[in-house]
Amino acid sequence: MLKNLCQKMFGRSLWVYHANSGGCNGCDIEVLNVLTPYYDVERFGIKLVGSPRHADVMLCQGPAMRSTAKALRAAYDAMPSPKLVFAIGGCACGGGIWHDSYPVLGPVEKVVPVNFYIPGCPPRPEAIIYGVAVAAGLVDKKVAPVEFKQLNLPIPRYHPSDLKGRGEMVVYEKAEKI
Amino acid sequence: MSIASKVKEALVGLKAGRVTLDYPAQPRPAPENFRGRPIFDAQKCIGCAGCANNCPAREILVFDVCQEIRILKYLGRRCTYCGRCADVCPEKAITMSREFETATNKIGDVQQRLDLFMSTCQRCGRCFKEPSPLEQLKLKGYRVDDLENERWIFRSRAYLESEPVVDDIKIELD
Numbered sequence: 001m002l003k004n005l006c007q008k009m010f011g012r013s014l015w016v017y018h019a020n021s022g023g024c025n026g027c028d029i030e031v032l033n034v035l036t037p038y039y040d041v042e043r044f045g046i047k048l049v050g051s052p053r054h055a056d057v058m059l060c061q062g063p064a065m066r067s068t069a070k071a072l073r074a075a076y077d078a079m080p081s082p083k084l085v086f087a088i089g090g091c092a093c094g095g096g097i098w099h100d101s102y103p104v105l106g107p108v109e110k111v112v113p114v115n116f117y118i119p120g121c122p123p124r125p126e127a128i129i130y131g132v133a134v135a136a137g138l139v140d141k142k143v144a145p146v147e148f149k150q151l152n153l154p155i156p157r158y159h160p161s162d163l164k165g166r167g168e169m170v171v172y173e174k175a176e177k178i
Numbered sequence: 179m180s181i182a183s184k185v186k187e188a189l190v191g192l193k194a195g196r197v198t199l200d201y202p203a204q205p206r207p208a209p210e211n212f213r214g215r216p217i218f219d220a221q222k223c224i225g226c227a228g229c230a231n232n233c234p235a236r237e238i239l240v241f242d243v244c245q246e247i248r249i250l251k252y253l254g255r256r257c258t259y260c261g262r263c264a265d266v267c268p269e270k271a272i273t274m275s276r277e278f279e280t281a282t283n284k285i286g287d288v289q290q291r292l293d294l295f296m297s298t299c300q301r302c303g304r305c306f307k308e309p310s311p312l313e314q315l316k317l318k319g320y321r322v323d324d325l326e327n328e329r330w331i332f333r334s335r336a337y338l339e340s341e342p343v344v345d346d347i348k349i350e351l352d
Contacts, residue, residue: 148292
């Protein structure tokens, strides 16, 4: 449903605004790399604009910091609706490697609602293009949560009540099951 | 002069040809030595939690449900793909794949969860010798991480409340 809504609302060019709220500049360089002629993202109509008032999409890099959270929220509120938010990089998706330090509040989803996540530290330019293509409905997402359970326990439980004294020895009665 | 420079520019542009990648239409695999998303192999994992104790981003949580079942959960949100978990794994159960197309609209899609069977020592119920005080700092042993709130719990501290500690964003935004 979100995909259809995206395709309807953002059928034309996406203008992106590039907001760094305290990252290390690695993801910024990868985003600029995407805009170069080699990974030419302008063939999807994506253009970098300097003001959030002109933008459809906000690219968030870096965690929500104590000092920049207010500015990030103000930039989000200044964008005209409908709007999308991309969290690019491990800091924006999960708070970064210093997630538990004092100036870091956490991932940017604590401040602004995030629509698409592109994890990586930094993500490859291809990964960013892939995220944009997932948002535009060109390709399907590849990841799914993995869960593994060892249902049958390989060894029977050890019960100390099965220990029986036999003469001078202490023998475990169900030893053949172990 | 200006026309000559324009012609020269056009020739340079023609000589270079088309350089743009046709990426989402054509697959482009990562180079051989690229470290992507770690893949956990539950068949090989022995549940030693060495990866959880060595993860710099603290993305691998361990929760011991009972004596015999240990849950190991990899969140993958802020993973930097440093490969330390794959380095310390004694059974080589973690492989760093070359997978980088992990863009998603739900962050829970990148997590992996293993429910592992942990056998106990048939004589003493424990399997490790007493670690030295220096080793006790590194090896956290019996772990009770918070799986619901997806947070790492330090053993030296008391159990944290269910509310997030850093929830002062409302104060900041006023």
